[in-house]
Amino acid sequence: MRSTKKILASVLAVCMLASTSVVTGFAASSSDNTGAVVNNYALAARELGTKYGYEGDDLGAVYSPEKTVFKLWSPTATEVTLNRYATGSDSEKGAADLGKIQMEKLMNGNEWTGVWTATVKGDIVNTYYTYTVTANAPYGSVKQTAETQDIYSVATGVNGKRSMVCDLSKTNPKDWNKDKHVLLDKQTDSQVWEIHVKDFSYDKSSGVSDKNRGKYLAFTETGTTLNGEGNMSTCIDYLKQLGITTVQINPFYDFQSVNEAGSDDQFNWGYDPQNYNVPEGSYSSNPYDGNVRVEECKAMIKALHDAGISVVMDVVYNHTYSCDKDDSCFQASVPFYYHRVKPDGTFSNGSGCGNEVSSDFLMTRKYIIDSCMYWINEYHIDGFRFDLMGLIDTETMNLLRDEMDKVDPRLTIWGEGWTGGTSVYEKTTCTGAAFYPAIQKNASKLSERVAFFNDKIRDGIKGSVFDIKEKGFIAGNASNAKNVGSGFLANTTINNGWKALSPAQTVSYAACHDNATLYDQITASFTGEEYGKRNESGVQLSKMASAILNTSQGATFYLAGDEMARTKYGDTNSYKSSPEINKIDWNNISKYADLVSYYQGMIKIKQSFTPFNTATNDYASAFNFFGKNLSGMANSFTYVVTNNVEGEWNKVAVMHNGGGIEAKITLGDTSVSEWVVVADKDRAGLSKITTVKGSKFTVPANSSIVAVDKESFEKAALKDNRGKVTVNFVSGNGTKLAEPIVIQGEIGKGYQVSPCIEIENTYVIDRVIGSETGVYSDTPQEVTYVYKNYVPESIEKYGDVNGDGITNIRDVTALQKLLASGAAIDNKFDFNYDGRVDVRDASMLQKYLGGYGVGKGTVEVNYYYNDAQGNQKNLTPSVTFTGRVGEDFKTDEYKVIGYDLDKSKLPEITEGKFQYGSKIVVNYYYAAGSLDVKLHLKHTSEEWAPWLWVWGADLEGKDKGNYSGGTWPGKAATMNADTGWYDYNFTYNGAGSYNVIVSNNKATQTKDYKYYVENEMWIIIDDSKLDTGDYLTFYTENPEVNPNAPIAKTLSY
Incomplete structure (x- = not known):
């Protein structure tokens, strides 16, 4: 090069x-x-x-x-x-x-x-x-x-x-000769925001010009604001305010999976390398001219550097898009050299993508190092994130580290310390040294400045990435506590599957581009809300995740948008999903302004306290843990950290309560007489929230508290430099309808607040006191949303019964007279929507005039069956929901294996309009149903017989019974020559749902697909996703016969 x-x-x-x-x-x-x-x-x-x-x-x-x-x-x-x-x-x-x-x-x-x-x-x-x-x-x-x-x-x-x-x-873009690397003194100072070029600005809410949205040049636009309205900063200006030091950009070398001449709505993460040293053309304004992509990519990097933000490039040297001579320049140039080949002549597939690169071969190693140094020198890249680093040998990684150190030892490397499948490699490398894959357990064989993503703390915080419904420690899963506990000291003191040499060798995170977003997993496992909808409990759990990451050692890493409750609508493998699924919705910086503020405040705390951001083991003994063993089950963690750095806080107490009830905690350190709380369940930063005398704290459920000894807090006098806006939600008489929200931001920068979506829609906003949009200042500000009761449309339109132009008590009298007369009455006076006009409507009108709320209706849905003794029981707990009187509601039947809807006793109504007054009750009755289950499976490209591991779940979701022989991996499905589908049939025992795992006789195992209730399903195996473990799609009809076949639904327990 x-x-x-x-x-x-x-x-x-x-x-x-x-x-x-x-x-x-x-x-x-x-x-x-x-x-x-x-x-x-x-x-x-x-x-x-x-x-x-x-x-x-x-x-x-x-x-x-x-x-x-x-x-x-x-x-x-x-x-x-x-x-x-x-x-x-x-x-x-x-x-x-x-x-x-x-x-x-x-x-x-x-x-x-x-x-x-x-x-x-x-x-x-x-x-x-x-x-x-x-x-x-x-x-x-x-x-x-x-x-x-x-x-x-x-x-x-x-x-x-x-x-x-x-x-x-x-x-070179303008002033490229003045561009310099942006490097941090310690890798552990990094606050990393992982972003995809297209995600960053694809949505119009980014405020980026139409021509640059989704492109490299989006990063060059300064002064962008939410929806272009000129108030709240977006894009790079937002990152500076948030406190982000580093962006890690998903692959932007030239990848194969997007047609650069195609439409702009194509999407791929880019983990399919084609030309490693060439920027991807689809992100440029002109993919036909090779110069344009180079210049615009450099312009992106320079814009980030101008903002003081370091740029880490996501690189995929572990495999190539193809190992076929027609699609791979490596295979075409020197066949069977640049990829590992097994003794039988087939390609090793440790990546799960069909091949893996032979990093231990001389010229492959040279290429990897040459390529990295080229990006450093030509594009001023500041570091690398290695995808599936476990497929690269430790010697190559250390040699790369040595070469980067010659430029600047502050250039960063981190990567995934695992593989995507079984790797076949030689026992020695080209130097004769023993071959060690760069996986976590070989951390001691790598430079401590080659860091690993800490998947233990990730799964500990939010739950397993392989099951979106699994709860993490923050949601009360005590069994995940040990993975959090080992992460506080960056896996340097506890060997929880692996042990880091120092905090510099660990990247602490809760989510990345792979699998579910943090907020989606919280939604699926804890709140049960629809994806993308604000839930206060979900917001609180996300705040707690930030508190854990920023009171733990190691570099700190976020999926872009974690801090604003980013959703991919439950998509756990969005590598080629639409931009609409993957994009950043910048409107969330307003909707979740309090969450953004919290992350911003926790970042400030970590950056200001050396024991949290240290790169060395010098402060391991400074962490004094109280209570249960860090490696055991726990609902809470408490520790006090002592610091000796002049100008910083001396003692910081940290309390994390993942349990579902408040925790009464007494600190083991009694040397401090008064503590200043700087982070609680709502707010975080360098300013005082409240003080606590003595050592006793009450930590609310699913939240954290960070406190500083008062003496050093006052002596250090750290400046938060943020203004505060408190947002209140009250009724007309001052009754609190929701907890206040506190948002904070850089003084002089814009804010924007929104109504609380969790307040029932039977309340409507009457007025707003204060400014919904404004600028943060030294003086605390308040915005108060004042609500009034919703008035049904029937009263709004027809409450003036006597037609005198006003609605008052005389209209109640007029309606009573009409009722007493026995004359036919216009149905428009059916104020309560029960289908008739009677005294209840007059009473409702009178209550409305008396100031009572008459806008809420209630529906209760019951699901009954008779047990063996003939006793009526609930098949599942009753469901009660409310809505505005006069608006439509609809109920759904409940489906389980073993019981079918009794069509002789169908409910009189299953949908209608919410009524005022009496509750609407809908009863579904069930009788014994078919227990026979038929599953049909078909590949998209491969031909191996799928093996199924099937087990049941009772009516409470607890595991019950096995329908695949009881010995893993179960039984193979049988090819049906007439249909071309593999068939798997079984007879269910009892009532409930069933769960499925598919494998190729143990290999390429899927995740657990849980709680299905259909007696017959057609299952498509997407062979392009075998490496992900999430490659099945379940249909209730044959998708070859009906291209619009419905996706099978599952139960939620």
Whole structure:
């Protein structure tokens, strides 16, 4: 690479010398003298590095106005042709074939380097090229010819199939020479916000111009505000106010899964690399011109740097989109070298995506390091997040760390310390060193500045990512406490599956792009609300998650929008879902302003207290934990942390109560006589909320308290620099209808508040006292929403019974006279919507005039069955709901296996209008039903027989009975030759629902699909998602017969 100079020469020399002794020590045979299987494919491929390892930094197309030199490392090739084109595709205007050149072998004296080269004289900038490579596999009989783009491409045409000759100096945005890395003194100072380029600004509420929404250039727009209204900051300005130090951007190298020439509503996360050193074209304003994507990507990075925000690039060096010669430049250039191959000649698939990269091979390792250093030097990237880092060997990661340190040791690396499947690799690397995958348990073999995502604290906080309905510690699941407890000290003192060398080696988080958003999991497991709807309990749990992360050591990481209750509407694998599912809805910064304020305040607390943000183990003993063992079950944690840094707080008490009731906590540290609370269930920051004398605290359910000893609080006098707005919700007589909400923000910046959506809609806003939009100031402000009772439309329109223009007591008298007369009465006077006009309507009108609320109606739904003794019982608890009088309601039957709706006793009404006065009661009756269940399964592409593990759940959702033999992995479904579907049938026992796991005889196991109640379902296996564990879709009708077949519903317990 032109930017890396020759920094790798010494590293590669070591690899070549060491691997010489390794390779020559083995014969290319099927077994060695121990009888262990020898991987001839790996041995032959590794020998290529030994014999033809290339140290140069000039692979690819090296451009100058005088000439362009092309070099391709392909030591198994027998012929290579350089193909030149005028455009990046044949469909463009001006497309032309500029000719072909036979490339020659590059010699070093009498020795071939393994490199093919060609030189084109003159200035050919902005033209395009490919290579046609005829090559053999290092081992075996495969010989292939393929046309491919350059592995070392720095720019490409549309969709990345042709490389471009690029003058990188002409792709720099204005003042690029002044742009510098934005680096933190400690990796653990990082407050990371994970974002996708398109998610960031796709929604119009972002305030970004239409032409730039979803693009690189969205990041360059400053001064953006919510819906462009000029008040609340969005995008980069919002991140600065929130306290974010670092953005981690989902893959923005060139990936394959989006058609760059297609419509803007395409979406993919981008974990399918095509050209590692080229920015993705769909995020640019012109994907056809290779220069544009480069310049606009640099402009994005510069805009973030100008805002003081560090940029971490999400990289996927563990696998490529394809390992087919027609879709992979790596396989086309040197077949079966850049990917790990198993002894049987098939590709190892530790990624779950069909292949994995051979990081332990000399030239693959060189490529990974070259590529990273290229992004650092050419694009000023500040760090990397390694996807499935467990597929990269520790030696490669440490070598990369060494090279990055030569630029600046503050450049960051973190990654996923796991794999996506079983990886097959050699026992040693190209240096002869033992191969250790960069997984969590091998943390000690990595630099402590190569960090791991801490999945333990993630699952501890919110519940398992593999079950959106599992509760975490914050929702009262005491069994998840140990995963939180080990995370307080960044997994440095407790070996909870793995142990970090120091806090610098840990990234603490509760959610990321994978799986459910934090708020969605809270919704599914705890509140039971519809996705995307505000729930005060859910907001409180999210606040608690932030409190845990920011009172724990390690770098702190958030999925973008966690702090504003981001939803993906329950989609747990949105990698190719629509932008509408994935986008950031910036309206949430107003709807959840108190939650944003809380995250902002907790960030300030962590940034201000060294024991929380330390990169070293120096403060491990400063954490004094009280009560239960950190590794056991618990509903709460309490600890006091002592600090010796001048100018900071001395002692901080932390109390986390995940239980469903308030906790009375007495601190074990009695040396402090008075504490200042800086975070509670509602607010957080550097300012005093209240004081507590002594050591006794009351911590509300599902919340946290952070307190500082009063003496050091006053001495440090840390400035919060935020204004406060309190939002009240009261009735006309002053009665509190909902708890006040406190929002905080940077003084001088805008705020916007909203009504409380949890207040029943039988109240309506009468007036607002104070300003709903304004600017934070030094002086605390208040906004009060005053509500009045909803008045049914019937009274609003027809309450003036006597027609005198006003509604008063005389209208009650007029209606009473009409009723007494016995004359026919217009049904419009049916004020209470019970279907008739009678004295109850006159009474309702009188109550309304007397100031009583008459706008709420109630519906109760019961579900009954008779047990074996003939006793009537509830099949499930009764459901009661309310609504505005006169508005429509609808009830639904309850469905379970074992009972069917008794059609001889159907309810008189199942839907209608809410009535004032008497409660509407709807009764559903059930009789014994069919217990036979038929499941039909079909693949989208593969053919293996699905194995099913099926078990029941009783009417309370508790596990009951097994319907697959009782021995894992259960039983295989049977192919039905007539239908082409696999069939699996069983007979249920009792009543309830059933749960399903599908696997390929234990492999590629799904998550638990729970609480199904259909007697027959058609199940589609999406083979493109096998690696996710979430690849089944359940239909109640055959989707091949009915393309609009309904999705099967499940019970919620």
